[in-house]
Amino acid sequence: MPQTAARRALRAAAVIASTAVASVFAVTPGLAADPIRIGSVVSATGPASFLGDPEQKTLKLYVEALNKKGGLMGRPVELVLYDDGGDANKARTFATRLVEDDKVVAMVGGTTTGTTMAMIPVFEDAKIPFVSLAGAIEIVEPVRAFVFKTPHTDKTACQKIFEDMKSRGITKVGMISGTDGFGKSMRAQCMKVVGDYGITVAAEESYGPTDADMTPQLNKIKNTAGLQAVLNPGFGQGPAIVTRNYAQLGITLPLYQSHGVASKSFIELAGPAAEGVRLPAPALLIADKLAENDPQKKVVMEYKKSYESATGQPVSTFGGYGFDGIQILVQAIERAKSTEPRKIRDAIESTKGYVGATGLYTMSPKDHLGLGTESFRMLEIKGGDWVPTETK
Amino acid sequence: MSIVDARHKAGHDEAEGAAPGKVMAEFLQLVFSGLTVGAVYALVALGFTLVYNASDVINFAQGDFVMIGGMGTVFLMAAGLALPVAAFIAILAAVLVGLLLHRLAIEPARGASPVSLIMITIGASIFIKGVAQLVFDKQFHSLPAFSGTTPIAIGGATLLPQSFWVIGGMLVLVLGLWVFLERTLIGKAVLATAANRLAAKLVGINVTVVLALAFGLSAAIGAVGGILVTPITLTRYDVGTLFALKGFAAAMVGGMGNPIGAVVGGLLIGLLEAFGAGYLSSTYKDAVAFVAILVVLLLMPQGLFGRRAVERV
Numbered sequence: 001m002p003q004t005a006a007r008r009a010l011r012a013a014a015v016i017a018s019t020a021v022a023s024v025f026a027v028t029p030g031l032a033a034d035p036i037r038i039g040s041v042v043s044a045t046g047p048a049s050f051l052g053d054p055e056q057k058t059l060k061l062y063v064e065a066l067n068k069k070g071g072l073m074g075r076p077v078e079l080v081l082y083d084d085g086g087d088a089n090k091a092r093t094f095a096t097r098l099v100e101d102d103k104v105v106a107m108v109g110g111t112t113t114g115t116t117m118a119m120i121p122v123f124e125d126a127k128i129p130f131v132s133l134a135g136a137i138e139i140v141e142p143v144r145a146f147v148f149k150t151p152h153t154d155k156t157a158c159q160k161i162f163e164d165m166k167s168r169g170i171t172k173v174g175m176i177s178g179t180d181g182f183g184k185s186m187r188a189q190c191m192k193v194v195g196d197y198g199i200t201v202a203a204e205e206s207y208g209p210t211d212a213d214m215t216p217q218l219n220k221i222k223n224t225a226g227l228q229a230v231l232n233p234g235f236g237q238g239p240a241i242v243t244r245n246y247a248q249l250g251i252t253l254p255l256y257q258s259h260g261v262a263s264k265s266f267i268e269l270a271g272p273a274a275e276g277v278r279l280p281a282p283a284l285l286i287a288d289k290l291a292e293n294d295p296q297k298k299v300v301m302e303y304k305k306s307y308e309s310a311t312g313q314p315v316s317t318f319g320g321y322g323f324d325g326i327q328i329l330v331q332a333i334e335r336a337k338s339t340e341p342r343k344i345r346d347a348i349e350s351t352k353g354y355v356g357a358t359g360l361y362t363m364s365p366k367d368h369l370g371l372g373t374e375s376f377r378m379l380e381i382k383g384g385d386w387v388p389t390e391t392k
Numbered sequence: 393m394s395i396v397d398a399r400h401k402a403g404h405d406e407a408e409g410a411a412p413g414k415v416m417a418e419f420l421q422l423v424f425s426g427l428t429v430g431a432v433y434a435l436v437a438l439g440f441t442l443v444y445n446a447s448d449v450i451n452f453a454q455g456d457f458v459m460i461g462g463m464g465t466v467f468l469m470a471a472g473l474a475l476p477v478a479a480f481i482a483i484l485a486a487v488l489v490g491l492l493l494h495r496l497a498i499e500p501a502r503g504a505s506p507v508s509l510i511m512i513t514i515g516a517s518i519f520i521k522g523v524a525q526l527v528f529d530k531q532f533h534s535l536p537a538f539s540g541t542t543p544i545a546i547g548g549a550t551l552l553p554q555s556f557w558v559i560g561g562m563l564v565l566v567l568g569l570w571v572f573l574e575r576t577l578i579g580k581a582v583l584a585t586a587a588n589r590l591a592a593k594l595v596g597i598n599v600t601v602v603l604a605l606a607f608g609l610s611a612a613i614g615a616v617g618g619i620l621v622t623p624i625t626l627t628r629y630d631v632g633t634l635f636a637l638k639g640f641a642a643a644m645v646g647g648m649g650n651p652i653g654a655v656v657g658g659l660l661i662g663l664l665e666a667f668g669a670g671y672l673s674s675t676y677k678d679a680v681a682f683v684a685i686l687v688v689l690l691l692m693p694q695g696l697f698g699r700r701a702v703e704r705v
Contacts, residue, residue, distance in 0.1 A: 047530075049530050050530065050531065179675070205674050206674050206675055207669075207674055207677070208677055208678050210631075210634045210678075211677065211678075212429060212621075212624070212625030212626070212634075213425050213428065213429050213624070213625065213666075215421060215422075215424075215425040215666075216421070216422050216425055216666045216667075216669035216670035216674065217669055217670070217674045219418055219421045219422065219425075219670060220670060223414065223418060236532070237532040237626050237628070240532070240534075240626065241625070241626065244624075247541075247543075248543045248550050248552055249421070249543075249550055250543065250545075250550055265531060265532065268534070269532055269533075269534050269626055271534070271541065272541065273541075
């Protein structure tokens with residue numbers, strides 16, 4: 001059809017024109033007051049708001065602090081922030097806007113795996129570095145040239161849990177996982193690595209994201225002979241109900257939860273049933289309890305103090321991901337001494353030994369996350385609070 | 393050390409093998425689980441029934457009354473009120489929302505087709521959830537159990553004391569509703585309106601008041617259900633959707649418009665879900681309710697207890 005052909009030609013022309021404009025922008029040497037624009041799309045409202053809200057607050061807080069100190073390379077930093085409400089379609093639209101209209105040099109954001117995956121093609125095509133704040137390993141595996149992430153992956157969490165089980169002599173476990181995105185992804189990652197630790201999963205159950213009663217599933221696990229521990233990869237209220245039902249059924253095996261519920265609200269919701277539950281969590285959660293000589297102690301305490309005094313809310317792991325995202329990016333721009341997206345990308349990839357709120361990052365062309373299992377601390381819930389099970 | 397103990401325990405259980413006691417215990421556990429959850433579905437279904445009887449409207453905001461009851465109590469307790477006071481105010485708040493829903497959304501559309509009215513209630517449900525996000529928050533909350541959390545062991549299965557509250561509360565409400573409908577003049581007016589609205593008007597019944605009453609009452613029932621079940625299932629601004637869907641399934645299975653059917657339907661759906669998850673696969677737990685609707689609608693289009701309301705006159 002000639003009409004569509006004409007339209008396609010027009011669109012191509014528009015794209016060429018806009019890239020031309022973009023490159024002009026990039027080449028023009030920045031004026032002293034010309035701001036460095038960093039983009040962000042987070043889910044500050046909607047179902048993932050408990051993740052996106054602390055991320056948004058952290059990003060704003062640190063960009064503000066940066067500008068107070070004189071900005072980056074003598075230029076102010078402007079944070080262009082959009083709220084996608086947890087909707088992947090909106091996230092993609094905003095991503096396009098960041099690239100085409102706002103001309104950002106880099107992006108920190110993408111609260112959920114869903115929104116991140118929707119935005120990846122936009123930044124890959126535009127060759128602009130994208131530091132994601134979402135959990136799934138699919139974001140950095142396979143490695144994409146311009147995509148990085150700061151949160152732990154489910155795989156690291158699985159490895160940490162299995163390490164702990166192995167050290168307790170556990171070889172046969174039951175697993176009950178949520179059928180939401182988080183639960184499914186973590187279950188798959190755990191099944192992949194479980195063999196490396198000589199552990200077998202002898203009973204497997206699942207529950208829906210809105211289930212209010214897991215006793216039937218747990219009852220099946222209870223009646224499976226020979227289990228030594230139970231693992232619950234899950235997120236939201238599901239793990240709290242699993243923990244309560246677990247206690248109700250009088251199951252005495254050790255219960256492992258995931259980093260997905262590493263927040264105070266889990267202890268509140270699960271109540272006394274949470275006693276003795278173990279889970280891997282970042283150092284931020286136990287900032288006060290870290291040893292003085294812990295490498296992360298200083299960073300974690302400073303972030304906790306500034307976040308809590310600025311927002312009046314307790315610090316969360318998710319805000320920590322945002323903190324690490326913006327720090328890694330800012331340090332990369334400083335090292336690159338350039339705001340050219342490609343140079344920033346190269347600098348992010350060469351991040352070495354960055355001590356963050358989440359862990360110690362060392363990235364490489366093969367690893368765009370750069371965290372190991374040592375970035376997780378195995379915690380046990382005792383007396384309604386977290387207690388580290390290992391001393392470093 | 394607990395691991396070793398547990399291993400011994402597991403081995404011991406294994407030695408007994410598939411003893412009938414163990415099979416029985418598992419069955420009982422599933423029954424308890426099903427009855428507790430089913431009791432709440434029954435309460436929601438009862439709310440559907442009441443409004444449907446009085447107005448032919450299927451009120452999809454019914455689940456949100458459950459949420460208002462639970463969330464309202466949580467926040468009033470956080471404000472320092474005692475549980476009974478907080479619960480009472482939360483129920484009043486739900487009734488107020490129910491009356492407003494009727495006055496502002498249903499009454500102005502009087503004469504519209506039932507489908508339009510149903511859509512209005514879906515819109516109202518979305519609106520209530522939106523407001524709840526602002527008035528309350530977006531986090532999950534819980535209430536302390538009314539009488540402790542020490543599980544009670546019955547025949548090898550365990551039951552939370554709160555389950556008795558839920559099932560008992562449901563029975564009291566059902567009985568109270570029956571007495572109200574069958575033994576009081578206002579209740580008879582509701583039944584008369586349900587049977588034939590025009591005839592009810594002709595004998596001097598204020599149909600608008602009766603409809604408002606049905607909405608207020610169904611809101612109160614939903615809110616009580618929400619308060620009773622929150623210590624077990626937790627609550628959040630959006631839990632209403634699930635309760636509305638399951639309660640609707642229960643009302644359909646039992647026969648829309650029949651209070652006994654609503655209760656039986658609710659308990660049946662709860663039990664089917666528990667048995668489905670316990671004996672088959674937990675993957676399809678949520679599908680059970682909807683498969684039950686399909687089967688019932690195919691085999692008995694009126695539902696298990698469904699009779700035309702007209703037959704009662």
